[in-house]
Amino acid sequence: MVGAMEIYQLLPKDACKECGYASCMALAVALLNREKKLEDCPALLNPKYAEKFKKLKELLAPLENASETGLIIHPEKCFGCGNCVVACPVNVAAEPTRCAVGLGPQGEKVILAVEDGVVKCMNLKECRRFGPNKVLCNACTVTCPSKAIEFV
Amino acid sequence: MAVCTGCSLLCEDIELVGGTSHAKNLCRKGWAHFQSLYTERTKPTIEDQDATLDGAIAKASEILANAKKPLLYGWSNSTLEAQAAGIELAKKIGAALEGTTSLGQCTLMEQVLTGKIPSCTLDDVRNYADTSVFWGADPSNSHPRHLSRFSYYPRGEKHQKSYEEERSCVAIDVRKSSTATLCSNYFYRLPPGTDDQFIESIMAALDGKIPKFGDKKRMIELGTLLRKTEYGALFPGRGLVYSLQEKMDLLQKLIAKLSEITAFKVVPMVEHYNTRGFNQLLLDETGFINSVSFHDGAAVHGPMQSMIEAARSCDAALVIGSDPLSSLPFGIARALAKKPLIAIDPRRSLTTDAAKVVIPSAMCGFEAGGTALRMDGVKIAFDSVIKGDMQSDEQILARIKEAI
């Protein structure tokens, strides 16, 4: 996954503050958190930065698919093993007789389920990383054998 | 609910949506297995010419009836019913029977089936086990739902907190497999072929002695984990079996030692969905779990009935639900390829391509029902989930027997 430093290296680094931040590093972090867009940096639109702009676009492209919780799924890497399905505390609470004991879910209240061989994500607003009482849950990422789930 | 026959876990919670166009809870391997319903299907052929099913069955019967030393090979992807029909056919025509594990998991499975080493069901593992050891096995790839359904992540009667606090998972392998990445602290990487030394090291650590092989501190850590385990489960894969070869008794010694300390159970990680079923059925029928010959009427088992010998000495072979020409060691495969082969298989393979007679069959679990033994010996029954006009292995074998 792309880091703030990597983004920072490609920014103009002249601290013009036109984006509203005190430093280019702060903008890099904001870009990573998807609070700002590349277009919010006027200097970057200068043709002399065209090459860097293109690179940044590519770097940040995967983030565009991230859900509001920052969850990114790479279905092409997924084994469909169901580890995340069984480990997710929201899934377990929603289906105590199924997900909790290793079976696939039946109802619609879960966040993660395996369909057609790969993981599928729904009801994301139920995710513990979301909302005012958010916690840094990582049950789905630490149980994944293929790094098919990531957080931004 | 459908049952997946993609591996020996026989997952029973598969939900089909819209015929077979979507499936819930099927892992990637199972989904691929499902998709293969529609690709590379076989058709009846005799010497590469299209034939009718009746024609192919008649030709196969003729070849087997004229053979003096026929071999019936495969069986791990067949239902218990088809396997029983195979044993009957072997008795009738005086054939040799060989399963796909004769060069692999066989010795270990024999010890499990005859009670020489303790075993348990996967449901027991889920409910009671606090330590799972994967040795020379990578279930995340071979049996993708193993950890989520049974061995690491689900809650069990005794383990409400599961992997977070109450279960540990150990991986012992020559490479950092996908499964090993999940065992973080307890991944032990071995140079190939050193499993015997590793076993001796664990035994030393269990005895409180200084282990001679491996990182001493980490070996002692492993010894401590195994000592405080209340209910352990060992899942040996082909990697361990191939590495130990004739030194299998070392593993037996380790298990005996662990059993003195605590409950420690062994479930061999066989691959195909009914590998264990064939071993069990043959054991019940003949007293041997594999490599049995009925050439002279009574069941005989010994070095002369080994797979290597059988492939060389047979004068015709029927191969069912397996692809020995690509899976057996080259020398044996070459010997087998020279014989007149009859292949019963729903899907095309190197073996069906080389076979003199090809008889297409229904895919078990989709187009045909039956029963099978999960890797832990639990019997799982399934129905067909789609209507097809293909004949099942069992029906085809019955017709061959009748024709002979």
Ligand code: SF4
């Ligand atoms: S972060 Fe936690 S709650 Fe959110 S999907 Fe992953 S496991 Fe479930």
Ligand code: SF4
């Ligand atoms: S995302 Fe990872 S843990 Fe979840 S099913 Fe896919 S491979 Fe398994």
Ligand code: SF4
């Ligand atoms: S783990 Fe095995 S039986 Fe279960 S869905 Fe996957 S391939 Fe099928």
